[in-house]
Amino acid sequence: MRKLSFRDKSIIAGLYLSKFDLDGLHKLDFDSFSAAFNVIGFALDVQPASIKNYRDEFDPFYPNNRKGWHKRSMRVYCRAIYDEFGGLQLEEFSRLLKKIIYKDHDLDLLMEEVAKTEGEDSSFAKRLITGQAAEHYFTQKYKEVDLFREFDLEDKTKLGCGFDFRLVSPDRFFVVEVKGMNEQSGNISMTKKEHSVASVLRDQYFLFVVKNFRENPFHQLFRDPLNSSLEFERIEQKIIQTSWSARV
Secondary structure, eight states: OOOOOHHHHHHHHHHHHHHHHHHHHHHTTOSSHHHHHHHHHHHHTSOHHHHHHHHHHHGGGSOSSOOOSTTSOOOHHHHHHHHHHTTOOHHHHHHHHHHHHSTTTHHHHHHHHHHHHTTOOOOHHHHIIIIIHHHHHHHHHGGGSGGGTTOEEEEOTTSOSSOSEEEEOSSOEEEEEEEEOSSSSOOOOOOHHHHHHHHHHGGGEEEEEEEOTTSSOEEEEEESGGGSSOOOOOOOOOOOOOOOOOOO
16 A cells, blocks of 8 residues: 555545444444544544544535535545545455554554454554554643643653653653543553552653543643552452463
């Protein structure tokens, strides 16, 4: 597949949501268009309104209850995407959309399939909310936090070091672990490593919780989360590990 720009990806997402309507939403495990616009928009690092506008662009071409941008002709660059991808059916288009939105493409698709075979809840929407969408929300919004405004941002999401981002200045640093949730309230969890790093760094460690992707995302910040208003409960699980052997 040719290299796609951010605009191309946004248009493809809009085309998908217009063509497949509620069937497309449910295929991706969304329960509303507003949730899809928010999650896909932040996952692609574009404004959620852009996804909605591109859906509306294609609505006059599909049988749904929306009129869309029916009073003007389709823009040339949208027509090009329509001609290239509009003929795809639901299964093929869904896989394409996941591939262009997931940051690690094939690896994320593989992990989604593996999780399903192991009986875990790893839906497309949930994976984006708890990871990519929430992280991109943070990169767009962190400068709005007064304490972070003069800091440079370093992405540590792939290092498994107990936090997602490091904020640095000439004389100090902070670290931030980002969590995301679909609703306005709910549970968050910390891994053993996150908890250990937070206990060492104390007021240099922040939890940045993005809430309400379902409607209108907002965030809440917790400094030194282990000594904050949050009350963490230690949960221990006994895991039965299965392995497979063969004689060679």
